[in-house]
Structures are given as C-alpha cells and as structure tokens.
C-alpha cells in the first residue's frame with residue numbers, strides 16, 4: 001500500500017548544476033511510479049520512510065505558498081520541474097501541487113522545463129500555454145511495450161507517452177523527448193528505435209535528449225532480475241559488460257541515434 005504523507009518544505013526553488021537549468025522544483029519526495037531503474041531512490045534515506053522505493057510519497061503541501069515568496073527574490077533563470085521525481089504522479093490528481101505551482105509561475109519570465117512520464121500533464125495544458133518559455137519533456141527508456149511494462153509498470157505505454165507530446169505540440173507548447181536511461185538490450189533495438197523516431201517526427205517533438213543508465217549498485221541490483229526475465233541468459237551479461245566499459249556502448253549509441261535523427265529529421269542531443 002502506498003504511504004502518503006503531507007510535509008512542509010523549508011524552500012522549494014533549489015539551485016542546480018544541471019546544464020540549462022538554474023533551479024529545480026520538486027513538488028513531491030518519492031515517486032509512486034516506481035520505475036525499476038530509477039536513480040532517485042537515494043532520497044529515501046532522507047525521508048525516514050521504511051517502505052521500498054515506489055511505495056511512498058511526501059507531498060510538499062506548502063510548495064505554492066513558498067514559491068510565490070521565493071520567485072519575488074529569485075534571479076532569472078530556467079526552473080526545472082520534476083528533475084528528481086515525477087510532478088504528475090498519481091497523488092497530483094488529488095493535491096494539485098504542480099498545478100498550483102504553475103499557476104504561481106504564470107508571472108515567471110525565466111523559462112520552465114518540465115519533465116514527466118504521465119499523461120496527467122495534459123490536464124494543465126491551459127496553464128502551460130500561458131507561461132513564457134515553457135518546454136515539456138516526456139521520458140521513456142524504450143519504445144518496446146513489453147519491456148516498458150516490466151521496467152516502468154505504472155506509467156502509460158511509450159507510444160501513448162509520445163502521443164501526449166503530440167497533443168501538447170498541438171496546443172502550441174514546445175516539447176522534447178528524454179530517451180533515458182539507455183539500457184543495453186532494452187533501449188537499442190533497431191525496430192523500436194525506428195518506430196520511436198518516426199513517432200517523434202509525427203508528434204513534432206522539438207528535440208530528443210539522450211542519457212545513459214547509471215549502473216550504481218542500488219539501480220543495478222533492482223534492474224538485474226528484470227533484465228534476466230526479459231532477456232533470459234543474456235540480460236545479466238549485457239549489463240555487466242556495460243558496467244565494465246560504458247565508452248564502447250555510448251559511442252555505438254551516439255552513431256546510431258545521430259543517424260536516426262538525420263533520417264527522421266529530429267534533433268538529437270546527448271548528456272554524454
């Protein structure tokens with residue numbers, strides 16, 4: 001059962017070193033989406049929760065109030081919403097913290113970059129359209145429905161997520177796609193990637209931004225059994241070779257994705 005707790009944050013806009021962003025804003029701590037490879041599970045140790053990752057959420061109920069005060073003094077710059085945990089996870093339906101923050105940000109001129117895996121973002125298209133310099137990104141690690149159902153079981157299938165971007169673009173909102181994390185054997189199948197790029201072009205996605213899987217011990221141990229289930233006999237060895245030599249895989253993927261970007265006329269950028 002999901003543990004949901006209401007908390008009072010001390011501040012809501014935090015400086016960040018993520019390229020292209022000046023601040024990060026996360027309305028929730030923890031994430032009910034519970035993706036197997038999630039890197040944000042390190043936050044659990046600061047929360048006092050005993051539930052496993054994906055089974056707890058803390059709701060920063062004073063976030064809109066704090067934000068109203070903080071933006072009065074904040075220097076201009078892009079605010080990244082949801083850079084740690086998903087701002088449109090299921091509790092947002094009830095609490096509407098993200099929506100209330102967007103309402104406050106209608107006066108912000110520094111730009112906003114929002115990232116989610118949920119179609120709930122469509123609810124707020126009206127507000128997003130009103131904010132200057134807003135960009136919405138949707139993340140996915142694979143375009144393969146079977147793989148996604150195993151690794152990202154509580155979010156819409158990948159093709160439906162790209163459809164969300166098409167709808168946002170249709171409302172005049174700038175969009176991007178976050179292809180991450182790239183997982184060997186999962187994210188790199190030719191047929192899935194061709195279909196993904198074709199769908200991205202049709203959805204008028206402005207850019208595909210790509211990041212690698214970070215094989216730190218926590219994420220690796222959660223991912224391994226799922227890899228063996230999806231790719232029996234080779235899932236584990238694929239991950240282990242990747243862990244030993246990420247350079248080879250990243251160069252190969254760069255070449256492949258740049259070629260697809262050129263073929264489908266979609267801009268591709270890399271964090272590596």
Ligand code: SF4
Nearest residue numbers: 031033034035038085
């Ligand atoms: S949606 Fe993002 S933050 Fe939430 S579990 Fe998945 S990867 Fe982690």
